[in-house]
Amino acid sequence: MFDRIDHVGIAVEDLDAALALFEGTFGMPVAHRETVEEQGVEAALLDVGENHVELLRPLGPDTPVGRFLAKRGPGIHHVAYQVTDVEAALARCREAGLRLIDEAPRTGIRNSRVAFLHPSSSGAVLTEIVQPAHH
Amino acid sequence: MFDRIDHVGIAVEDLDAALALFEGTFGMPVAHRETVEEQGVEAALLDVGENHVELLRPLGPDTPVGRFLAKRGPGIHHVAYQVTDVEAALARCREAGLRLIDEAPRTGIRNSRVAFLHPSSSGAVLTEIVQPAHH
Numbered sequence: 001m002f003d004r005i006d007h008v009g010i011a012v013e014d015l016d017a018a019l020a021l022f023e024g025t026f027g028m029p030v031a032h033r034e035t036v037e038e039q040g041v042e043a044a045l046l047d048v049g050e051n052h053v054e055l056l057r058p059l060g061p062d063t064p065v066g067r068f069l070a071k072r073g074p075g076i077h078h079v080a081y082q083v084t085d086v087e088a089a090l091a092r093c094r095e096a097g098l099r100l101i102d103e104a105p106r107t108g109i110r111n112s113r114v115a116f117l118h119p120s121s122s123g124a125v126l127t128e129i130v131q132p133a134h135h
Numbered sequence: 136m137f138d139r140i141d142h143v144g145i146a147v148e149d150l151d152a153a154l155a156l157f158e159g160t161f162g163m164p165v166a167h168r169e170t171v172e173e174q175g176v177e178a179a180l181l182d183v184g185e186n187h188v189e190l191l192r193p194l195g196p197d198t199p200v201g202r203f204l205a206k207r208g209p210g211i212h213h214v215a216y217q218v219t220d221v222e223a224a225l226a227r228c229r230e231a232g233l234r235l236i237d238e239a240p241r242t243g244i245r246n247s248r249v250a251f252l253h254p255s256s257s258g259a260v261l262t263e264i265v266q267p268a269h270h
Contacts, residue, residue, distance in 0.1 A: 001162045004184030005140050008214050010258055021258055025231040026216075027136045048216060049139030051186065074259040076211045079143050081161075081183060096160040123145055123156055124209040 001089050002081035006130040007045065007052035009078040011065050015042060015057040022046050022053055034109045041065050043109055054080075054109075078116070080128035086113045089129045093117055105131070136224055137216035141265040142180065142187035144213040146200050150177060150192040157181050157188055169244045176200050178244055189215075189244075213251070215263035221248045224264045228252055240266070 012018040022028050028046035035042045040063025044055045056077060058066035068077055083089040086105045094100060101116035108114035111133040119126045147153040157163050163181035170177045175198025179190040191212055193201035203212055218224040221240045229235060236251035243249035246268040254261045 002183050005143065005186040008140065008143060010260060012258065018258055021256075025228070025233065048137050051140040072207075075254070076214065076260055079211065093160070098160065119210070121156075123147065123153055125145060125211055 001092060002083060002129075004082050005051050006080040006082035006128075006132075007054045008076060009054045009056055009080065009128070011056050011058070011068050011072075011074050011077040013057070013069060013074055015044060015055060018055045018057075019044060022055065028053060032110055035059070036109065039064070045109065078126035078128055080114070080130045083129050083131055086115060086129055086131035089131075090115045093129075098122060136227060137218060137264075139217050140186050141215040141217035141263075141267075142189045143211060144189045144191055144215065144263070146191050146193070146203050146207075146209050146212040148192070148204060148209055150179060150190060153190045153192075154179060157190065163188060167245055170194070171244065174199070180244060213261035213263050215249070215265045218264050218266055221250060221264055221266035224266075225250045228264075233257060 023030055023046060028048055030044055031047045032045040040059045042057045042059065046053045056065045058069060060066055061070060090105060099118035099121045101118050105113040105115045108130060113131040115129050117127040158165055158181060163183055165179055166182045167180040175194045177192045177194065181188045191200045193204060195201055196205060200212065225240060234253035234256045236253050240248040240250045243265060248266045250264050252262040
């Protein structure tokens, strides 16, 4: 069902400090930056081969990533798997009885189509499935 | 420095239940299973394209993954990046002032050579660098 790991999402308090580590020290090129007001995040997507690291800075405390930071501190927020057909993947997860956060795909960064699965039935991991725009 | 995401390590309490999800529902083939007594874990490595998910069940509560489960519950434990030269990558991390858990590479599963970086200077993420055996 999954073609590869699309990205690991990491919640950060200071995006510039995180970029100094991931871009500067680890040498991951920044592929994309975007502020998504409706999600309450500023996101930076960095390349690691065909995979990515997605750094997520909350725009305020009353946002999903802001609440995550308050509760758990900075660190890994979610894992995303790449698919060629997000509807089919989401249907398979629904049929398997997994609890969905998104009942239908929505637009993610870089015009991808994404849907989140609830950690409660996904191994305690907030799980995202991503169909990139170029597919 | 990093060629790709090698794997995401996920701490689980029940390996069979986790395999039912990751192998059964998500369709990730099991590539390898290994009990590493010195690390105190039973590990299952599943393929996701060229990447992997590593499921980690502690052999007891007084192990690194056992303590992680007691403190944080099940979920993402670490992220591993693949390199072609683990010594060179570790030297670069040391020169950048990152705090290392392993001062020298050691043997990981499937005869890989691995080294861990401490989360305190790695974006609050337990970070592993992996040189696969076939490189």
